Amino acid sequence: TLPTIYAITPTYSRPVFTAELTRLANTLRQVARLHWILVEDAATRSELVSRFVAGAGLPCTHLHVPTPRRYKRPGLPRATEQRNAGLAWLRQRHQHLPAPQPGVLFFADDDNTYSLELFHEMRTTRKVSVWPVGLVGGRRYERPVVENGKVVGWYTGWRADRPFAIDMAGFAVSLQVILSHPKAVFKRRGSQPGMQESDFLKQITTVEELEPKANNCTKVLVWHTRTEKVNLANEPKYHLDTVNIEV
Numbered sequence: 450t451l452p453t454i455y456a457i458t459p460t461y462s463r464p465v466f467t468a469e470l471t472r473l474a475n476t477l478r479q480v481a482r483l484h485w486i487l488v489e490d491a492a493t494r495s496e497l498v499s500r501f502v503a504g505a506g507l508p509c510t511h512l513h514v515p516t517p518r519r520y521k522r523p524g525l526p527r528a529t530e531q532r533n534a535g536l537a538w539l540r541q542r543h544q545h546l547p548a549p550q551p552g553v554l555f556f557a558d559d560d561n562t563y564s565l566e567l568f569h570e571m572r573t574t575r576k577v578s579v580w581p582v583g584l585v586g587g588r589r590y591e592r593p594v595v596e597n598g599k600v601v602g603w604y605t606g607w608r609a610d611r612p613f614a615i616d617m618a619g620f621a622v623s624l625q626v627i628l629s630h631p632k633a634v635f636k637r638r639g640s641q642p643g644m645q646e647s648d649f650l651k652q653i654t655t656v657e658e659l660e661p662k663a664n665n666c667t668k669v670l671v672w673h674t675r676t677e678k679v680n681l682a683n684e685p686k687y688h689l690d691t692v693n694i695e696v
């Protein structure tokens with residue numbers, strides 16, 4: 450049987466919320482054996498996301514954990530608590546199973562663009578696999594540099610000193626590795642800007658061990674697109690619409 454792909458998506462309430470989730474669901478729905486773990490950055494599960502999940506048309510788990518307010522500042526890493534909640538759920542669900550289930554974990558932010566081929570590539574992850582990411586790091590793409598089938602360095606324009614100079618969308622981890630490293634989590638304490646991926650990957654693998662995907666890391670199958678902040682300057686303060694419409 451195909452290994453299940455677990456996609457952990459941190460998300461938070463904002464005007465483009467439903468639009469982002471709709472676009473992502475339209476991609477993920479086309480992937481076989483995919484389980485979507487949506488983690489809301491909120492004190493409770495919102496009704497909006499609960500309804501969305503119910504009608505999403507793919508296997509979903511809806512979690513929530515609020516980011517402490519002191520961490521909601523520009524320059525600080527985002528979605529640390531949400532990704533960890535997804536990891537905790539995965540571990541809890543699998544730790545008591547008699548036989549190990551084949552699975553692959555991937556962190557799917559809600560605003561990126563994912564080709565279907567990407568899921569095909571990551572499905573064969575044995576430990577930790579890597580591939581290029583488009584439109585990131587101030588370049589058209591970043592990628593792991595591969596020689597003789599091994600990652601030997603990083604093509605990047607930003608902080609090339611990172612042990613793993615890779616975006617969150619540029620790697621996948623087998624469920625076995627997640628379960629056999631039960632303490633591996635995203636860190637707040639001691640983590641510098643842009644070091645989330647490196648801090649996490651350091652806990653579970655080495656550069657030598659990485660499995661290059663996407664034709665030895667020469668194809669871009671995922672793009673770090675970002676959604677423009679919506680202009681709501683003309684929202685009415687009075688003379689509101691006669692119906693209350695959810696967007």
Ligand code: UDP
Pocket residue numbers: 458459460461489490516521527528531557558559560675
């Ligand atoms: N996110 C979140 N809470 C926040 C900000 C972001 O849960 O306060 C989520 C967001 O929905 C996305 C991920 O964290 O899935 C990464 O955030 P963003 O896309 O803004 O980061 P960037 O594109 O700058 O890496």
Ligand code: MN
Pocket residue numbers: 558560561673674675
């Ligand atoms: Mn983003």
